[in-house]
Amino acid sequence: MSKVQDYLIERLGIADTIVYAKKKTVPIHKQSFWYYWGGISLFCFIVQAVTGILLMVYYRPGPEAYESVRQITFETQFGWLIRSVHNWSATIFLVSVFIHMFSVFFMKAYRKPRELGWWSGMLLLLLGLTFGFSGYLLPMDDLSYFATKVGLEVPNTIPLIGPAIANLLRGGLEVSEFTVQRFFALHAVILPILYLPLLAIHLWLIQKHGNALPPTEEAKPESERRNMPFFPNFLAKDLAMWLITLNVIAVMASLFPWNLGPPADTLAPAPEGIHPEWYFMSQFATLKLVGRILPGMWGEAFGMTLFTLGLVLWFLIPIFDNDKANGVRSRQVTYFGIFVVAVLILTTIWGYIGL
Amino acid sequence: MSDLTADPTEPQVDEEMSRRGFVRVAVTGVTLAYVAAIGYPIYRYLNSSVEKSAAMAAVKDVTLDKANDIPKGTALMFKFGIRPAMLIHHEDDSWVALDAVCTHMGCTVKFDAAKGNIHCACHGGTYDAKTGQNIGGPPPRPLTVYKVAVNPTSVTVSRV
Structure with missing residues (x-):
């Protein structure tokens, strides 16, 4: 055994890496709990990859999309389970990504030298949301049809080039089997190609810079800080969290299997109470709200501009809050973060109440 | 009484070993149960079209x-x-x-x-x-x- 080990270590040239890994530690403090959410997101992503590949075994994009999902859900052995796991894992993935992002934000973990971690993470979030949006259409039932129709109105509001972009994404002037076909290519090929290298960079940066300390911990002298070894202590805890996540996904997928609505029908009116998935609810509700105050085209444009600006500001936080002095809180940034969380939560709740 | 069971440290070491052994067996067992619980649905899922084809082939x-x-x-x-x-x-x-x-x-x-x-x-x-x-x-x-x-x-x- 150890001969094989030695052989591999030498041939792979990873002796240095192993020394480094043995020295790797994770800080222990009151906020350590938040360190697990990136790992939970990663686990959900792995589940997505596995179940996604399994669904691809029977899924047929294009005109047969709905029929193939119907077969997967109702005829194929355990197809309902694979599909439900894919949907529930997507939901939990985005929940944990959001928790991960906000914990990084409030711990100020985006500060030097971790700016690239923040930016790569933000791009991963945007790709994750695009995964969600493109995957939602693939069953081509009535909800996914209208969600995509409405969603593609968003790029449509971009001045001048908007309609051309929307048409290219749709593969036509209306959502059709061509849209499903190219959304499938996007969902199962293009997005993974973009996502995986970015994820690799993101994970590599964490290995490089280690876990960030929250400002309260950084203020403490070195001697008062506590650490645990990454191998095996933190890894064991990480795996325990993965196991809990797996169980949550399994329970949700079994008890609340994902629904399949009636097939998309261009002539059928949109069903009452139609709304986007929860992760787009805030935008949906805000656009509705802005539309009440400022009806018509201008309200829409104003709302979209507001979102874009907010997102750009959020993205650029490491530049605004680049205070390198340890232990200095930049209160405004924290307040801004609390404001953003509050707005997201309130508009989401408002969106669900207003249904 | 207790001195009849010889060196009191001896059984403690044994117990330590058996506890370790127990944990190893339990972890292996649970891992296998998970592998089966995940593997079985995946096998049946992938085999589903094979079952369908076998049913179609069984015509008289x-x-x-x-x-x-x-x-x-x-x-x-x-x-x-x-x-x-x-x-x-x-x-x-x-x-x-x-x-x-x-x-x-x-x-x-x-x-x-x-x-x-x-x-x-x-x-x-x-x-x-x-x-x-x-x-x-x-x-x-x-x-x-x-x-x-x-x-x-x-x-x-x-x-x-």
């Missing part, structure tokens, strides 16, 4: 509408369940139905009316067109013969 008979009209000296290709099969109406008015999959490497065979035999293009195997007997080339076994019932408007082919 096929009725071919208007097949009673096919001219003498010709063959009609049809699907018996999911396998290709052929119905031959011989010049002497006899009817023969055979599995059309070559027993050598699985190619679909062809009725050669001129030679009156069945021929496989892949490796040159030949079969007797009446009995399905392998008469030339590499095929190791004869073709399976089905029972034929000619009805007024159809032909029914069934397993022997």
Whole structure:
């Protein structure tokens, strides 16, 4: 055994890496709990990859999309389970990504030298949301049809080039089997190609810079800080969290299997109470709200501009809050973060109440 | 009392070892249970189309509408369940139905009316067109013969 080990270590040239890994530690403090959410997101992503590949075994994009999902859900052995796991894992993935992002934000973990971690993470979030949006259409039932129709109105509001972009994404002037076909290519090929290298960079940066300390911990002298070894202590805890996540996904997928609505029908009116998935609810509700105050085209444009600006500001936080002095809180940034969380939560709740 | 059980540290070491052993067995057991709980649905899922295909292959008979009209000296290709099969109406008015999959490497065979035999293009195997007997080339076994019932408007082919 150890001969094989030695052989591999030498041939792979990873002796240095192993020394480094043995020295790797994770800080222990009151906020350590938040360190697990990136790992939970990663686990959900792995589940997505596995179940996604399994669904691809029977899924047929294009005109047969709905029929193939119907077969997967109702005829194929355990197809309902694979599909439900894919949907529930997507939901939990985005929940944990959001928790991960906000914990990084409030711990100020985006500060030097971790700016690239923040930016790569933000791009991963945007790709994750695009995964969600493109995957939602693939069953081509009535909800996914209208969600995509409405969603593609968003790029449509971009001045001048908007309609051309929307048409290219749709593969036509209306959502059709061509849209499903190219959304499938996007969902199962293009997005993974973009996502995986970015994820690799993101994970590599964490290995490089280690876990960030929250400002309260950084203020403490070195001697008062506590650490645990990454191998095996933190890894064991990480795996325990993965196991809990797996169980949550399994329970949700079994008890609340994902629904399949009636097939998309261009002539059928949109069903009452139609709304986007929860992760787009805030935008949906805000656009509705802005539309009440400022009806018509201008309200829409104003709302979209507001979102874009907010997102750009959020993205650029490491530049605004680049205070390198340890232990200095930049209160405004924290307040801004609390404001953003509050707005997201309130508009989401408002969106669900207003249904 | 306790000094009868010899060195008090001895059983403690044993207990430590058995606890370690217990944890190892428990972790292995739980891991295997998870592997089974995840692996079984995935296996059944991937095997689902195999089960469907097996169910389709299990048909006992096929009725071919208007097949009673096919001219003498010709063959009609049809699907018996999911396998290709052929119905031959011989010049002497006899009817023969055979599995059309070559027993050598699985190619679909062809009725050669001129030679009156069945021929496989892949490796040159030949079969007797009446009995399905392998008469030339590499095929190791004869073709399976089905029972034929000619009805007024159809032909029914069934397993022997």
